[in-house]
Amino acid sequence: MNNCRKVTILLILLSCLFQPLSAQSLFQRFDSVLTVNYNKGDVDTTFITRPKTKWTITARYNLSGAKLETEGRENGQHFNSEMTADYKSTVSVGVSYLGFSLNMSLNPAKLSGKNRDYEININSYSQRFGWDFIYQDAHNFKGWHDHEGMERIELPADMLSMKTLNINGYFAFNNRRFSYPAAFSQSYIQRRSAGSFLLAASGMGQHAILKWDEEMKLKITNIGIGAGYGYNYVPSEGWLLHISALPTFIVYSHTSMYFGDTRVPLHYHFPEVIITGRGAVVRQSGNKFYGMSMVFNFTNNGDEDNLTLHNIKWRTRVFFGFRL
Secondary structure, eight states, X not given: OHHHHHHHHHHHHHHHHTOOOOHHHHHHHHHHHHHHHHHOOOOOTTTEEOOSSSEEEEEEXXXXXXXXXXXXXXXXXXXXXXXXXXXXXEEEEEEEETTEXXXXXXXXHHHTTSOOOEEEEEEEEOSSEEEEEEEEEEOOEEEEEEETTSOOEEEOTTSEEEEEEEEEEEEETTTTTOOHHHHHTOSSEEOSOEEEEEEEEEEEEEEEEEESSSEEEEEEEEEEEEEEEEEEEOSSTTEEEEEEEEEEEEEEEEEEEEETTEEOXXXXXXXXXXXXXXXXXXXXXXXXXXXXXXXXXXXXXEETTTEEEEEEEEEEEEEEEEEO
């Protein structure tokens, strides 16, 4: 009898535990867990708060560009050049529920066949950690080349093709009062001005081919570490101005550069750096917000007395959103 009672009690407990739940009940449990995790956080609410609503819908217009600059000396004569990629623009719409986001973007020039370039921008900004992943496959570069004692040479499109990867990350020390997400994802609201020292790590890889009199091939791999500072300025209620700079010194660099079959040395020259700069302006008005943000990457390799390369990559974003 004792064994039968135990089996019966066990069956009753299991039936209660695994009883069918309605879709509404499942959603309520899921929503409850998400809400607790969303609002949980070791932050000073005098400076930072979460939005009171759960849903956020945001429309964005993105514009990005890239530039490659060279400078150096050949046989005692100074030369420099500049190649700029076509601007790329996308329109995107994002929906966020308690921090979980889904975004869709369109490139009008890509859809119409006017632009063969390809670009991926992925970023994640949290209170303590954050990173950017930017990959670009660009072909539509135009520019010029100056050589001392010679006329300027115009460089048409399709001479240069370049694949570039930029990765950078940060760690914010004062994450209880300073919020990167408030400036870039609007998943937090900065209520009072605050700043933070930042640790930073950066990486940059590039493979370029220039078809001129002789084909030039370039491969670069850089890894940098450093530190910087970010500041969120709240001049009045509803306004936020952000600026931050993350300089990193290149601690590992591997470069190979060839003109035809001739290898051109690209000597390490201190300081070689990767610099990431960010800026943003955000306006909160009721359940609506709008503003603009920018991310800027600069990489320097080489020695100006021989050959130096400057890689510049930037992205500007204009956004409008509302919370439900």
